[in-house]
Amino acid sequence: MATTNPSEANVAVQSPTQPQPPLPGESEGTWPARRRIIDWLVIETRGERFIDNIFVEMCDKLVEAGVPVARATLHFRIHHPQWIGARILWRKGLAEAELDTYAYGVEDTTQYLSSPLRDFNEGAEEVRRRLDDPTSAGPDYPLYDELRAEGLTEYIIWPLLHTLGKRHAVTFASDRPGGFSSDDLAFLKDILPALALVSEIRLKNRFARTLLETYVGPxxxxxxxxxxxxxxxxxxxxxxxxxxxxxxxxxxxxxxxxxxxxxxxxxxxxxxxxxxxxxxxxxxxxxxxxxxxxxxxxxxxxxxxxxxxxxxxxxxxxxxxxxxxxxxxxxxxxxxxxxxxxxxxxxxxxxxxxxxxxxxxxxxxxxxxxxxxxxxxxxxxxxxxxxxxxxxxxxxxxxxxxxxxxxxxxxxxxxxxxxx
The missing domain is CATH 3.30.70.1230 (Nucleotide cyclase, GGDEF domain)
Known part of the structure; x- marks a missing residue:
């Protein structure tokens, strides 16, 4: 998130110079774009301190690659004396993400209790809903009505796994009729480990600064x-x-x-x-x-x-x-x-x-x-x-x-x- 974090170490890593074969589950048509985004996340984001900027650019790259992402969020549990969590929200066409923080006690609010994020935090490995299909199974949360009003057709939550099993969340929503294809979903899943890596580095840097600010002042x-x-x-x-x-x-x-x-x-x-x-x-x-x-x-x-x-x-x-x-x-x-x-x-x-x-x-x-x-x-x-x-x-x-x-x-x- 947009804070004055120290820069990460400038480790010299070389991008592959020769075409690589598709990763497991990749189609011949999408694997080059998929690999380019993964390489970009791991190698070319070293100079960017803020995860919200990386997330915006990543989502833009997904759209350029043909993945119909129109809305995406990152949800982090954070260590802060005032806030239990934070959300980064990206929408297609916007140059900056929206940043929101959540105070302790949010887990008891109606907004949280009637949200798909609650299902995820209770252990679900995936929460997925087709928004343009009235026969789609599952609870119809108020958030889904908001997403339908924005013209979105599918919504999905997956875990973003950090060290020692720390579990955060990433969501993607599509605006294409019919939602995401199986190849779109494979594309998105393949970039999650790289996104987890770069987000954890920046979250830990922010955590270190927050601890110091909390105990010794800014x-x-x-x-x-x-x-x-x-x-x-x-x-x-x-x-x-x-x-x-x-x-x-x-x-x-x-x-x-x-x-x-x-x-x-x-x-x-x-x-x-x-x-x-x-x-x-x-x-x-x-x-x-x-x-x-x-x-x-x-x-x-x-x-x-x-x-x-x-x-x-x-x-x-x-x-x-x-x-x-x-x-x-x-x-x-x-x-x-x-x-x-x-x-x-x-x-x-x-x-x-x-x-x-x-x-x-x-x-x-x-x-x-x-x-x-x-x-x-x-x-x-x-x-x-x-x-x-x-x-x-x-x-x-x-x-x-x-x-x-x-x-x-x-x-x-x-x-x-x-x-x-």
């Missing part, structure tokens, strides 16, 4: 995939730093049922994380009930965007606390520390287990400010360095200078002005 994942995997490798960057921590979590986790605690944490992290990411911040780490995020100063609006993220997060947490009160729970408290400065951004850890994060005195100051929120009873504390960088002194209240653990000099501390 920017760090890009660095790692670009080769930043050596311990100690990294760069020094200027950044606005935000550290947030949930108050009294240990007490809550002792008193509440496990599932309620997980639900609470997820709601809290959604309220904090979504505004941070929406405003261009990068969450580097979830630390139990806390998080560490940076807003790189390469973006001239980084400090103002951090403030905007805090404002939206506080509003979201207020809504979450209203819901907690309705459920009879105490509202959640939190502390946020904000500072700005240079940080070392890169790989830190043991020889075999690394963490891509930021370290440095600036991070320590943000952490100490977050801890100070407990003493000063203010949910957000900001350093003078950040306030001056952001140009927001007029919106802040100067709370004075405080000695922070591990620092030789006291730090001037600011908070949002209290509303009167």
């Amino acid at each position: 920017h760090a994942s890009e660095q790692i995939l670009a080769g930043a995997t050596t311990r100690g490798s990294g760069v020094t960057v200027g950044a606005a730093i935000l550290i947030c921590d949930l108050r009294d979590f240990t007490k809550l986790s002792d008193l509440w049922p496990r599932d309620d605690v997980i639900e609470l944490l997820n709601g809290y992290f959604d309220a904090m994380s979504e505004p941070i990411e929406r405003h261009g911040g990068e969450i580097l780490k979830f630390m139990g009930d806390g998080l560490l995020a940076i807003f790189p100063l390469s973006n001239p609006c980084a400090c103002s965007q951090l403030l905007g993220a805090i404002g939206e997060a506080q509003a979201a947490l207020a809504v979450l606390n209203e819901e907690n009160l309705r459920k009879g729970h105490d509202p959640l408290g939190y502390g946020i520390g904000v500072h700005v400065g240079d940080v070392m951004y890169g790989n830190i850890g043991s020889r075999r287990r690394l963490d891509f994060t930021v370290i440095g005195p600036a991070v320590n100051i943000a952490s100490r400010l977050e801890t100070l929120t407990k003493e000063l009873k203010r949910p957000v504390l900001l350093s003078r360095a950040f306030v001056e960088k952001a140009g927001c002194a007029g919106q802040m209240e100067n709370l004075g200078s405080y000695a922070l653990r591990g620092l030789d000099e006291p730090v001037d501390v600011f908070a949002f002005s209290r509303k009167k």
Whole structure:
């Protein structure tokens, strides 16, 4: 699918230079075209990162070869925190495929339960229906009515087999009266192993990127995939730093049922994380009930965007606390520390287990400010360095200078002005 995947290895493979005999089941009339498409899939798609582009070109080649394909889809089960699956849909005459994702729980919807894909996922090796023949056997799913309205005459689902028996689906639909011939079906079946090969490579690449984006964030994942995997490798960057921590979590986790605690944490992290990411911040780490995020100063609006993220997060947490009160729970408290400065951004850890994060005195100051929120009873504390960088002194209240653990000099501390 259309993502920024790393390129596949450029393996040198030569196309056959001499005519080859027909494959088993091939007719003399179609085998050269069939073999050309298989060779193209295996050899000539190495430079194409995205399976949807390959699928579109493959379907166009099938039409050029005389196979009456008018609609085709790929259905993949994918590993993603939000989606259980994805579909690539091609229609004859269109230059691009349609890409759709499906959320967890789709298996319980009426649309899925009354679809031929359900039969396939329950183990059928083939689901096939002649759409222009009213006497054709089998259930008449709502999808078939939609396909008939498009002028399609036959529909078929086959498995697309990946390593270790992982089973995805490919569908083809014809618009020729009478549907697919036996030679058309043999043609299509013969290209499936090559399609499975090229789709698995790209799906695994996307899976690797998704895992990295899920666990270390989009920017760090890009660095790692670009080769930043050596311990100690990294760069020094200027950044606005935000550290947030949930108050009294240990007490809550002792008193509440496990599932309620997980639900609470997820709601809290959604309220904090979504505004941070929406405003261009990068969450580097979830630390139990806390998080560490940076807003790189390469973006001239980084400090103002951090403030905007805090404002939206506080509003979201207020809504979450209203819901907690309705459920009879105490509202959640939190502390946020904000500072700005240079940080070392890169790989830190043991020889075999690394963490891509930021370290440095600036991070320590943000952490100490977050801890100070407990003493000063203010949910957000900001350093003078950040306030001056952001140009927001007029919106802040100067709370004075405080000695922070591990620092030789006291730090001037600011908070949002209290509303009167």
